[in-house]
Structure formats: C-alpha cells, structure tokens
Amino acid sequence: MRPQSIIRFEQAYLASIAVWGINTALGWGTQIAAVETSFAQMPEMIPAMRGLLIGLTLFALFVSLLLWYFTARKASEVAKWIIVAFFGLSAVGLPFTLAGFERTGILPVVLNVVTFALNAVAVWMLFRSDASVWFRASDGSVPPPPPVA
Numbered sequence: 001m002r003p004q005s006i007i008r009f010e011q012a013y014l015a016s017i018a019v020w021g022i023n024t025a026l027g028w029g030t031q032i033a034a035v036e037t038s039f040a041q042m043p044e045m046i047p048a049m050r051g052l053l054i055g056l057t058l059f060a061l062f063v064s065l066l067l068w069y070f071t072a073r074k075a076s077e078v079a080k081w082i083i084v085a086f087f088g089l090s091a092v093g094l095p096f097t098l099a100g101f102e103r104t105g106i107l108p109v110v111l112n113v114v115t116f117a118l119n120a121v122a123v124w125m126l127f128r129s130d131a132s133v134w135f136r137a138s139d140g141s142v143p144p145p146p147p148v149a
Contacts, residue, residue, distance in 0.1 A: 002072070003130035009122045010072040013083075016118035017064050023111035024057060027104075071126070075138030080126050087123045090116055 035053055039045045067086075070079035094116055101109040125131060 003134045005125045005128040005131040006072055006075075006134055009125035009131065010068065012118045012122035012125065013068050013072070016115045016122060017061070017068070019111055019115045019118060020064075021061070023108055023115065026111070027108055030104075075135050077135055077138075080135065083126070084123055087119050090119060 031053060032050060035049045036046055039049055067079050067083050070076040071083060094113075097109060097112045126135075
C-alpha cells in the first residue's frame with residue numbers, strides 16, 4: 001500500500017501536468033506563429049518545425065508521465081531524483097518566466113507559477129518520512145510497513 005505522501009505527490013504532480021497542458025494548449029497559436037515568424041525566410045522549413053514543436057511537446061508529456069509512473073507506482077529513487085532535478089531547473093527559470101509577463105501576458109505566467117507551485121508540493125511530498133520509508137522498502141533494504149486494516 002502506498003503511503004499518504006506518495007498519494008499526495010501523485011495528485012500534485014498530475015495536476016501540474018494538467019495545468020502545463022492547459023497552458024500549452026492556450027499558447028499553441030502563439031508558439032506556431034513564433035515558428036512561422038522565425039522561419040519566414042525559409043518557408044520550406046515551417047512544416048518540419050511545426051512537426052518538431054509537436055514532437056517535443058509530446059515527448060515532454062511522455063517523459064513527465066513516465067517519471068510519474070516510476071515514482072508513484074514503482075518507488076524508483078532514480079525517477080524521484082530526476083523529478084527533483086527538473087524541479088531545480090524550473091526554479092532557475094522561474095524568474096525569467098516572471099520577467100516575461102509583458103511579452104507573454106499574465107495568464108501564461110500565472111499558469112506557469114501554478115505549475116511550479118504544484119511541482120514544489122509534489123517534490124516536498126517525496127521527502128516526507130513515510131515516502132522515504134516507502135522508497136527504501138522498494139529496494140529491499142527496509143521491510144515494507146504492514147498494511148493498514
């Protein structure tokens with residue numbers, strides 16, 4: 001049985017993915033326009049760059065869901081630390097997101113901050129005592145806690 005902290009991690013992490021998806025969908029037209037503007041001198045490249053943008057977005061979604069699965073369902077310490085590293089990188093990028101609100105608008109910035117906050121909660125849940133025991137138990141070093149009746 002998964003501990004409460006892992007359940008809360010899962011809820012916060014999946015919610016962050018959902019908010020990221022909403023933000024991506026809302027800004028999709030802007031991203032496509034930016035690609036078209038960037039490659040206006042080479043119009044033959046525009047379809048390939050659109051495809052690349054779609055591919056990178058789907059890849060990011062796939063990696064996020066893969067990390068969720070291995071962390072929340074398989075108790076992988078490696079996946080846990082990858083999530084922590086990605087969170088650290090997003091913390092470094094947060095000031096730039098906040099500074100760009102005049103260019104992007106307030107809604108994307110607010111959604112990015114909400115995504116960041118949900119990820120912060122998710123990462124915090126990974127380091128609570130019941131989660132730590134659960135991760136250690138998954139590698140066989142600590143017997144798993146008895147199930148609650």
